[in-house]
Amino acid sequence: NSAAKAPPTPSPLRFSKFFQSNMRILVTGGAGFIGSHLVDRLMENEKNEVIVADNYFTGSKDNLKKWIGHPRFELIRHDVTEPLLVEVDQIYHLACPASPIFYKYNPVKTIKTNVIGTLNMLGLAKRVGARILLTSTSEVYGDPLIHPQTESYWGNVNPIGVRSCYDEGKRVAETLMFDYHRQHGIEIRIARIFNTYGPRMNIDDGRVVSNFIAQAIRNEPLTVQAPGTQTRSFCYVSDMVDGLIRLMEGENTGPINIGNPGEFTMIELAENVKELINPEVKIISVENTPDDPRQRKPDITKAKELLGWEPKIKLRDGLPLMEEDFRQRLGVPRKN
Ligand code: NAD
Ligand code: UDP
Ligand code: UDP
Numbered sequence: 151n152s153a154a155k156a157p158p159t160p161s162p163l164r165f166s167k168f169f170q171s172n173m174r175i176l177v178t179g180g181a182g183f184i185g186s187h188l189v190d191r192l193m194e195n196e197k198n199e200v201i202v203a204d205n206y207f208t209g210s211k212d213n214l215k216k217w218i219g220h221p222r223f224e225l226i227r228h229d230v231t232e233p234l235l236v237e238v239d240q241i242y243h244l245a246c247p248a249s250p251i252f253y254k255y256n257p258v259k260t261i262k263t264n265v266i267g268t269l270n271m272l273g274l275a276k277r278v279g280a281r282i283l284l285t286s287t288s289e290v291y292g293d294p295l296i297h298p299q300t301e302s303y304w305g306n307v308n309p310i311g312v313r314s315c316y317d318e319g320k321r322v323a324e325t326l327m328f329d330y331h332r333q334h335g336i337e338i339r340i341a342r343i344f345n346t347y348g349p350r351m352n353i354d355d356g357r358v359v360s361n362f363i364a365q366a367i368r369n370e371p372l373t374v375q376a377p378g379t380q381t382r383s384f385c386y387v388s389d390m391v392d393g394l395i396r397l398m399e400g401e402n403t404g405p406i407n408i409g410n411p412g413e414f415t416m417i418e419l420a421e422n423v424k425e426l427i428n429p430e431v432k433i434i435s436v437e438n439t440p441d442d443p444r445q446r447k448p449d450i451t452k453a454k455e456l457l458g459w460e461p462k463i464k465l466r467d468g469l470p471l472m473e474e475d476f477r478q479r480l481g482v483p484r485k486n
Contacts, residue, residue, distance in 0.1 A: 179244030181209030203228040230267035241282040251356035257315035264319030272330040283339035289317035298447040311441045344409025348387030349475035366427040375438040378417040381445045385410035386463035396457040409448035410461040
């Protein structure tokens with residue numbers, strides 16, 4: 151004999167949110183490797199409109215071809231060292247070459263991209279009240295003296311070396327993020343990304359996973375840079391994108407390490423690629439470049455606790471997923 155419950159009356163606030171539920175998201179560097187996978191994931195949500203700003207230095211329209219012409223997608227040729235006027239709710243700021251070959255090619259441009267580019271995106275965030283996420287890097291820890299690296303470690307970075315345009319550039323970008331946060335109340339998120347791999351990496355961009363896979367497919371020797379005992383921890387790109395979105399959507403500014411704690415020497419990586427992709431291929435030792443960090447492995451306690459995130463894909467499962475994409479682009483099918 152209880153009366154039927156009246157349906158809840160929507161509050162005016164909820165009602166207005168209903169009408170403005172579309173989220174407009176800017177992805178700088180969205181034509182690149184991680185950026186294009188991030189765009190794919192963001193576009194899956196029908197409430198998102200995505201704007202990519204990219205100057206195509208290391209990225210390509212090809213990476214976004216399935217979205218060109220889509221009503222919720224826009225692609226702008228734009229260099230982030232120039233001011234940008236758009237109206238958005240969120241900014242994923244990725245624009246910056248990530249491979250040492252490319253960021254050393256024009257180091258002055260690299261540091262301008264990191265400093266002036268980030269300043270411009272923060273100015274934009276301030277003007278429109280957007281939340282902004284910076285993809286910083288494990289390179290802010292330099293050649294680390296503590297292992298694994300926690301976010302509280304301040305790093306061991308050469309300020310005048312050939313990598314400085316990138317690692318010191320990202321350190322200034324982090325400083326700018328926190329200064330805009332403290333001084334202007336901007337909502338910021340900082341991800342410290344560790345080595346990431348997966349489909350759509352530039353085939354000849356010089357990073358170790360892409361080099362080894364392309365070499366194995368072309369039956370060329372795998373070039374392990376001396377001494378080969380230096381370590382890295384490799385995160386598959388879908389795990390990375392998942393971590394970035396959780397960070398953006400969560401309540402923590404960071405910095406938060408996003409990476410896979412599985413640690414491998416470059417010799418072990420070469421042996422894995424050889425075993426999985428081409429058992430006939432040779433492994434050779436070649437000269438290294440200056441300031442190469444000797445070890446790198448993320449402590450991801452913060453990501454686990456604050457974001458509920460940890461990577462799912464092991465290196466030995468991720469490498470074959472990348473092989474498929476590289477074989478297609480190189481035009482070398484697998485022999486049965
Ligand atoms: P990527 O080189 O594939 O992508 C970078 C994109 O930024 C490219 O599309 C490039 O054209 C664009 N870009 C470069 N300079 C620009 C400028 N001045 N204006 C506009 N666009 C510009 O690299 P990625 O691996 O996708 O890296 C994305 C981000 O993640 C970068 O900020 C990088 O520093 C960071 N990161 C990547 C890794 C990794 O292992 N891939 C590791 C640590 C940090
Ligand atoms: N900026 C931008 N888009 C905007 C607003 C600002 O690119 O929508 C740039 C602007 O050109 C400036 C930078 O962001 O160089 C920093 O802007 P801010 O307003 O913080 O500083 P100011 O313009 O006072 O130097
Ligand atoms: N490396 C290698 N062979 C290659 C390219 C790179 O052994 O063909 C090594 C390099 O010396 C470094 C590690 O792989 O120790 C990772 O290099 P990468 O350029 O991929 O990334 P980063 O140095 O930025 O971590």
